[in-house]
Amino acid sequence: MTSYEALKHQYMNGWQTWNNASVLSHVMMPEGVGLALGLKDYKRAKLLDTALIGQTEEEGIVTPYAHAYDNSFTEVKLDWLENSINVKTALDGDDLVLLVTPLKQPMKCSSLIINGISLWNKGGTVEKEEEILLLKGRNKQIPVYMTAPHNGELFVRCTTPFLSADLSGAVGISTGRPRTVEEIEAVIKRQQEKWAANKDKYGKLAEAYNAMQTCQAWDTIYNPQEDSPITTVSRIWNNQWGGYVLFCWDTYFAALMQSIDNKELAYCNAIAITRTITDAGFVPNYACQNNFKSFDRSQPPVGSMVALMMYKKYGDKWFLEELYDDLITWNQWFIDHRSTKNGLLAWGSDPYDMVTGHDLEKFGVHERLGAAYESGLDNSPMYDDIPFDEERNIIVLEDVGLVGMYIKDCYCLAEIAEILGHTEKAAELKMRAETMEERMESLWDEDFGMYLNRREDTGEFEYRLSPFHFHALFSKKVGQKRARRIIDEHFYNEKEFWGEYIMPSIARNDPAYPEQTYWRGRIWAPMNFLAYMAICSYDCPDARKDLAEKSEKLILKEWLEKGHVHENYDGDTGEGCNSPRSDKFYHWGGLLSFIALYENGYYQ
Template sequence: MIEEVAPEYRAVQRRLARGWNTWDTRSLLSQVRLPDAVLVSLGLKEYYRGTTLRHVQLGRREEDAETVTLGPHAVDGSYTELTVEWRGVTLRVRSAHAGDDLVLLVEPLTNQPKSACLTVAVAYAWNAPGAVRREGDSVVAESAAGATPVFATAPSVTDPYTDVDTPHLVLELTGPVGISTGRRRPMAEIESIIVGQLTRLERATSADVHRAIIRDAIAWNTIYEPAGARVVTTVSRLWNVGKRGGFALFCWDAFFGALLAGTVSADLAYANAMEMLAEATPEGFVPNVAQGTGRKTFDGSQPPVGALACWELYRAHGDAWFLRAAFPRLLAWNRWWWRVRRSGELLALGSTSFVPDVPSPQDVPRIHQHFGATCESGCDDHPVFADVPFDAASSLLRAHDIGLNSEYILDCELLAKMAAELGAEPERRELEDRRAAVTTAVRDRLWDDGDRIFRSHFSDTGRPTAYLSPMSFYPMLAGIAGPDQIRALMAHLRDPEEFGGQWAVPVTPRNDGRDVQGYWAGRVWPPVNLLVYLGLLRSGRTEDRQWLAERSAALVVREWELHRHVHENYSAVTGNGCDFPDSEPFYSWGALLSLIPLIEDGRVPYFADWR
């Protein structure tokens, strides 16, 4: 949790870290009660091969991995639903709150000839203090907070080979099975509680598909991070485990996650922003990533969108303490860009040399290298950087980046507004002066009059770089493009041979001419769509922004209706997300494609002053 914590923020985390929820990132079938960390974890034992599925994740790609379909998930955990298919067994699992208790309903939809069994393990998560014992057909967890018995509607059978190490129940799945904490409940009561909580949730959001997409993308990826004693939304549960050691917080992802969370929970939005700011380095910048192994990217940052998220959250929810708490760290980050990534009167992307205290294979190709510098754009190894060399002496790419400088101008503008709100007059003047200097330099040096587009230019020769991306539209987001320039930009954006077409906006133009393959080639990325849309909104391009809002909505709803996926990125050719191994199927920022139509229709209180 962030140091020097405002008392209001301590209260935020206390409110969030309560009750039963899918807090444990290791398995979608685990429910943990906070603050005492009682854990009820479901598993599956099948008898064709005699193996046990202990932890369930969405998106595993190894042979024989489970297939998961995520259903509705209330942010407070009061209702969850998912379907798991594994080795011929399919389960529908629903959970609901019954006051302070938890109920679960597990329904077998398909089964093996010899019925699979459900394992119900009880423990204290994360080595929290407490004792667990088996008592007949129940399991009891007990700590200083009291005793929590766990019951089932079916008798527990004997199977000593379930691979479960803690006290647990083994329940034959010959029919539906109910589980309850606190007291024994009959199946009819459990079913009634489940239906009641689902009805309540559907009344709140499910009639609006875009609100449901945002809710579920945020709720399923929100975890409790025990090392930092904090509730936070991550990008993907699967990304937290394995090579990242339990959690991973990515810079601009987290701030977009805060914006998304702000539509369903102000507390969770504040937590996402504050916890990312808490990861700032001693030099003052917010790192590209901080993760559970202890790794932190001390070589570089990611796009400065923190002020954008924090300012809109403040305007939407009005909590002055949040502005006071966030501003100093946002200001330090802004100053770091100017101090460390400045090249003349403009900024360049970079990767600073350092020796990691926690070595990681992920750092081998990036520290003080071209790839690492491209990661600072948020668009790792984007083809737009192919002709831009890395200068080891300065630790910078040898180009003034149009995306970064536009984002930085906006960052200065919004921080100046925060400073004014907080009565910090010297800081306001400092930020206004810096914004003016970078604005002048972008207008003078980064407009390509031949191709009638903003683009990056080499910092040594002043010539334009060879390739384009949607970052060329970001000067509209910064509010610095003139009317004639905006009209010229629209010709590029709406051209189906460049950035237009049915599935927009591709992050490389369709007529690029290169056979480029890679993570950021030929795909539609939700954060890019959002930033381009906001530029259109700010520039008063009503028809163009409606065009992009409609395409963004169609893209996210298509995969949602097919698979209930919210992808990390999508094909700009087919609109598919599942066609590409480097597109995580349930990634928080995929829901930005749903935020766009909500902003467009005025259904969320964001960016009202740009209308």
């Protein structure tokens, strides 16, 4: 068994919120049996079987407060119809305890439904003996008790044995042995104190850490296809994609955030996304169940940077060895398939034969839109009206954001190669980085004080600016003088990126900025993070500090009020909820916290 196999199977042991369908579900692994909580409302004659963070008011508003990585303590509030309940869970050794407390009730109290579940064809069964549920796995039998009497409710949608109780007061649930409400409260109190102590280690950034970590934990599920834990962008997205979906740079960033204090999950995610590499040699834009992938395009090459940061924190060479060959292949693929006539790089989309017939296998493929998707910036104004070269499969725009990231990728891979003893490859990668740095110098506009995208077909600069332009700072040839110009004339320019909330995905003076639609003006955590890391390449402590502080302010705005960690935020107001295209619990929103934690020395 490899180090990775041993690590992931050790991690997937015990009670966790593995089931994507509901955050009110806990599953014991490796048995694959567990519990799912639901409600029956008598005033409206409705049932709630599942609950997800970010769902509609009609479906039930879930407010997350806590989720320890090891599931030792979790807490959410559910508001549905006239019901409001608080659900806390904790671990007591191998046992799980739950406490469901009504905060508001309709005239006739609702019933709490406790459904036994068996998932993923692991051979588990559920039985009921009087008022006890029996969860039977292949190697373990788990009795489930509740503190309230079974009320005999039969009209539910459960297809396996269940318990039900009047939710007129707090109802406790425990596995292993019966416990009173008071005993359950004592277990929860003890574990909640441990959770709070861990959060408080981050001092004034405790809530920023909590927002990031809680989102990572709730967005982590089980992938039965690969028998591994994965952290997906959000559970709602998984439902929309028919099971699960991993996006390229999103998942690497999730691994990085987790690596602050959860090495095992971080390693699992970094390896999982890297292993989706296609036969063509690139990590795809997306990868789903049943080998459904974007076979036409990749995404920003951030894998080596993340892997190297994680290695420097934990020092496990086997982890680098797991990723090395695929990351090298991916790096070469960009040169072979995304090079321009001037030896720079452009985003693209390759033709390929459809595999499943899904609409996504033709939508945007081998055209400008697919190339924009490869950038990760989907509908960015930077790519409006840029011609697509169907012979070379690229848009005719030499992209400073991609070039800067590629330079960083080469240097990080060179360092990884040195660590693993591949000295010749390290030298080759350094030379590749230096060559690209030299070529990128042709993108500098002295009058404008910025490295710019350039049309390959006309040779003209494009002046539509995004935070991706700051990736030029990954180059060692920029120099401190130019770096300072970029910061002073653009980062701190109120007409471009500076403001109460930063950094907008397109400059404030761009005609598309007022749209505030997705990548057309809204603020995105990965853009802030990559710009921050690029700024760290030079002596610009003021910009680092300001970007970190404003990123923290942005994530706390809706986290403290609503428990949201948004996919993106309004460039003017900092709101997340004012756009239907901003998932309320999207894991990479936590990068706003990570920037602040990194700036304050919490990533060592």
